[in-house]
Amino acid sequence: MERACISARQLFMLAILFEHGSAMVIPLGVDAKQDVWLAILCGMVLGGGLLFVYYRLFTYYPRLPLTSYSQRIVGSFFGRVLGIIYVLYFLYIAARVLRDFGELLLTFAYPETPLFILNAVMMLTVMYAVYKGIEVIARASQLFFFSLYWILILGFVLIIIAGAVDLHRLQPILEEGWGPIFHVVFTQTLYVPFGEMIVFTMIFPYLQKQEKVMKAGFLALLLSGINLAMIMGMNVAVLGADMVSRSTFPLLNTIQEIRVANFLERLDVLFMIALIVGGFFKVVVFFYAGVIGAADLFQIKEYQRLVYPLGISVLFLSIAIASNFAEHIKEGLQIVTIYMHIPLQIVIPVLLLLIAMLRQGKRGRKPQGAREQRTP
Amino acid sequence: MKIKRYPFLIFMLFICTLLFGCWSKKELRDLALIIAVGIDKKDGKYMSTFQVVNPGNVAGATQRGGGSTGLPVALYTSTGDTLVEASRKASKQISRIPYYSHTNLVVIGEELAKEGIQQIFDAVERNPQFRPTANIVIARKQTAKQLLSVLTPIDKIPANQMIKTLELTEMMWGENVDTRLREVIESFSLAGKEVIMSSFYVDGNRKHSDDQNNVRTMEPTARLRAAELAIFKKGKLIGWIGKEEARGVLWILDKIKQTAVTVDWKEEKEAVSYKVVRAKTKVTAQLRNGKPIIFVAVKTEGDIGETFVAIDFTDPKQIVALEKVMQQEIKAEIEKAAHVAQKKKSDIFGFGEVVHRAYPKEWKEMKKTWDDKYFPKLDVQVKVESFIRRTGLRTRSYIQ
Numbered sequence: 159m160e161r162a163c164i165s166a167r168q169l170f171m172l173a174i175l176f177e178h179g180s181a182m183v184i185p186l187g188v189d190a191k192q193d194v195w196l197a198i199l200c201g202m203v204l205g206g207g208l209l210f211v212y213y214r215l216f217t218y219y220p221r222l223p224l225t226s227y228s229q230r231i232v233g234s235f236f237g238r239v240l241g242i243i244y245v246l247y248f249l250y251i252a253a254r255v256l257r258d259f260g261e262l263l264l265t266f267a268y269p270e271t272p273l274f275i276l277n278a279v280m281m282l283t284v285m286y287a288v289y290k291g292i293e294v295i296a297r298a299s300q301l302f303f304f305s306l307y308w309i310l311i312l313g314f315v316l317i318i319i320a321g322a323v324d325l326h327r328l329q330p331i332l333e334e335g336w337g338p339i340f341h342v343v344f345t346q347t348l349y350v351p352f353g354e355m356i357v358f359t360m361i362f363p364y365l366q367k368q369e370k371v372m373k374a375g376f377l378a379l380l381l382s383g384i385n386l387a388m389i390m391g392m393n394v395a396v397l398g399a400d401m402v403s404r405s406t407f408p409l410l411n412t413i414q415e416i417r418v419a420n421f422l423e424r425l426d427v428l429f430m431i432a433l434i435v436g437g438f439f440k441v442v443v444f445f446y447a448g449v450i451g452a453a454d455l456f457q458i459k460e461y462q463r464l465v466y467p468l469g470i471s472v473l474f475l476s477i478a479i480a481s482n483f484a485e486h487i488k489e490g491l492q493i494v495t496i497y498m499h500i501p502l503q504i505v506i507p508v509l510l511l512l513i514a515m516l517r518q519g520k521r522g523r524k525p526q527g528a529r530e531q532r533t534p
Numbered sequence: 535m536k537i538k539r540y541p542f543l544i545f546m547l548f549i550c551t552l553l554f555g556c557w558s559k560k561e562l563r564d565l566a567l568i569i570a571v572g573i574d575k576k577d578g579k580y581m582s583t584f585q586v587v588n589p590g591n592v593a594g595a596t597q598r599g600g601g602s603t604g605l606p607v608a609l610y611t612s613t614g615d616t617l618v619e620a621s622r623k624a625s626k627q628i629s630r631i632p633y634y635s636h637t638n639l640v641v642i643g644e645e646l647a648k649e650g651i652q653q654i655f656d657a658v659e660r661n662p663q664f665r666p667t668a669n670i671v672i673a674r675k676q677t678a679k680q681l682l683s684v685l686t687p688i689d690k691i692p693a694n695q696m697i698k699t700l701e702l703t704e705m706m707w708g709e710n711v712d713t714r715l716r717e718v719i720e721s722f723s724l725a726g727k728e729v730i731m732s733s734f735y736v737d738g739n740r741k742h743s744d745d746q747n748n749v750r751t752m753e754p755t756a757r758l759r760a761a762e763l764a765i766f767k768k769g770k771l772i773g774w775i776g777k778e779e780a781r782g783v784l785w786i787l788d789k790i791k792q793t794a795v796t797v798d799w800k801e802e803k804e805a806v807s808y809k810v811v812r813a814k815t816k817v818t819a820q821l822r823n824g825k826p827i828i829f830v831a832v833k834t835e836g837d838i839g840e841t842f843v844a845i846d847f848t849d850p851k852q853i854v855a856l857e858k859v860m861q862q863e864i865k866a867e868i869e870k871a872a873h874v875a876q877k878k879k880s881d882i883f884g885f886g887e888v889v890h891r892a893y894p895k896e897w898k899e900m901k902k903t904w905d906d907k908y909f910p911k912l913d914v915q916v917k918v919e920s921f922i923r924r925t926g927l928r929t930r931s932y933i934q
Contacts (some may be wrong), residue, residue: 265662266662267558267662268557268558269558269662270557270558271554271557271558272557275557276554278551279551280555282548284552326887326891329891330890330892330894333894398716398720399715399721399723399726400720400723401716401719401720401723411666411716411826414665414666414667414737415666415716417667424635424665456879459723
């Protein structure tokens with residue numbers, strides 16, 4: 159861990175940007191057809207439960223990241239194994255998001271640029287940010303939070319003025335009942351983006367006022383859940399459920415519908431900004447968590463030394479994980495969900511929490527004990 | 535000193551990464567700005583016609599008013615098995631890269647429309663350059679190429695002339711509808727909605743329509759004119775609907791913004807014109823004994839535009855009586871339109887989708903036979919409420 163501290167407000171903004179990240183631009187949970195917004199809201203509520211698990215773990219060890227307290231909870235050996243698994247998971251997801259980002263830019267804006275170049279430029283920026291540390295990342299998030307919100311509100315207002323919204327397209331609600339919605343929730347929306355808050359277990363310890371974690375975290379989850387539901391609902395109301403589900407980036411198509419007074423049109427650049435800002439923060443947070451986790455596990459005092467080797471690994475990994483876009487998406491929706499998201503976002507944290515509760519119960523509930531044992 | 539040079543060199547190297555942003559750069563003078571695309575079928579192959587803007591001449595023509603230097607647009611034709619192939623093959627004639635971001639109009643030849651248009655939109659939808667807000671029209675009684683090879687006098691770019699005409703006539707008169715590409719694509723995925731599109735034809739002598747002399751005369755020998763609405767069914771053109779019936783369609787679709795309705799008064803035929811300023815239509819569905827009924831409720835507001843008979847507009851009773859006549863006239867238009875569509879068995883009003891939204895469970899059964907069984911026999915109940923708010927600058931007319 160580095161010596162740094164961030165405020166609750168910064169954590170809130172970072173979490174918002176992180177949650178919006180790529181979820182805003184990809185067709186998230188579109189298998190629920192016109193009820194996609196419901197699927198996202200349900201995912202948010204259940205994601206709130208997961209966040210509560212992570213929060214409880216944090217209250218037991220408020221000064222330690224996940225990779226350290228796993229060793230406290232299940233013993234040094236198993237804890238380390240878990241820590242390594244989590245570090246690999248974070249780095250892998252960073253590579254996935256980086257790939258998402260590159261693919262999106264490539265299909266839409268830079269058809270002739272090689273994927274490697276786009277990913278490399280993005281990764282260089284990410285590595286620089288992570289090199290500078292969490293305080294810099296948090297301050298950058300303050301800056302971009304407002305630009306992202308400004309874009310969202312502007313887009314929202316313009317699309318309504320343009321008269322492209324037809325709320326009839328959201329009907330009939332619950333055409334096939336709750337079944338397909340819960341299917342989508344448990345296969346997609348719960349894990350991406352809400353369950354991905356697991357990565358914040360590596361960042362919570364930096365918070366200046368630790369009693370505020372709860373408020374900042376849950377507010378961010380709530381707000382981003384509502385926003386994402388609104389964005390996807392809007393996509394359906396503008397494009398219709400069928401087109402949204404066939405679209406590579408529904409938000410782009412929605413923004414292209416804006417045509418106000420014959421001159422306010424072709425605002426694709428709004429989409430580009432949202433995509434780049436969101437993608438950047440998502441990669442940064444995952445990559446930072448991975449780097450810090452590795453530094454913590456292997457007792458490296460200057461975590462900065464790990465930034466370049468791990469960054470380049472992530473870059474190459476992002477190219478190597480799939481040979482085409484379809485493969486990449488399929489892996490993300492099925493294999494990663496079953497073999498990574500479910501065990502690492504739900505099963506292990508819950509088990510850790512149960513064991514921690516048992517242990518703390520035996521010792522007579524002294525969570526402060528952990529704080530003293532921390533090695534700087 | 536030597537050591538200090540390295541950071542500078544590395545910095546210089548990093549500056550180079552900024553150049554990656556220029557990878558897909560395209561210079562403006564290397565682009566052929568395609569403003570309109572026409573699609574026809576010829577010997578089983580697609581024939582694309584591109585109307586390419588010549589930017590220098592557009593600016594020049596507006597300033598000088600005559601366009602003596604050259605034409606604002608150029609026309610290129612290219613054939614291929616697919617549209618992408620045709621577009622790429624066009625490079626044999628055009629010296630610039632075809633650029634579709636400014637394509638605002640897609641014209642489809644009548645022959646191709648009859649054969650089916652479902653295939654042609656995949657390429658358009660997949661291409662990130664192409665805009666889903668592009669307008670789409672059918673070339674009535676001719677090929678798309680013939681329609682695109684007409685020079686126009688006021689708006690120098692013929693494609694713009696067509697788009698603006700379409701938008702204006704939809705707003706002022708309401709017999710044509712400005713259909714966007716996305717609406718067409720969306721209708722393919724909905725079981726309970728078919729698409730309608732406006733058509734254009736070349737009025738007058740078509741022979742020298744592409745000659746500059748066409749715009750040198752006061753009344754161009756060849757003019758572009760909006761024609762009937764094309765009715766589609768499963769992506770195939772099956773018929774036309776025009777005049778009052780066409781306006782009836784727009785009433786139901788809630789696309790009427792303004793229009794003028796002329797009605798009889800007592801013995802006098804077509805005596806009073808009513809200018810509609812605002813109109814709103816609501817379509818709802820109900821299921822009675824397993825049979826769907828559609829309710830169309832129209833509300834209009836407007837002024838008196840013209841009268842050929844002596845009516846005392848200071849008398850509210852007369853106004854109410856006149857409102858009643860208006861309501862019947864509009865109702866008749868709507869019913870006629872519904873009748874035509876039902877005869878063609880094409881649900882251009884999206885009544886099926888209204889039923890789908892209101893009764894999703896029952897719709898699952900109905901949608902299989904909607905076009906053949908339910909829609910042609912559908913009970914459409916029309917209710918019109920018209921309000922005459924003002925009578926213009928005069929109350930009584932000078933006509934006695």
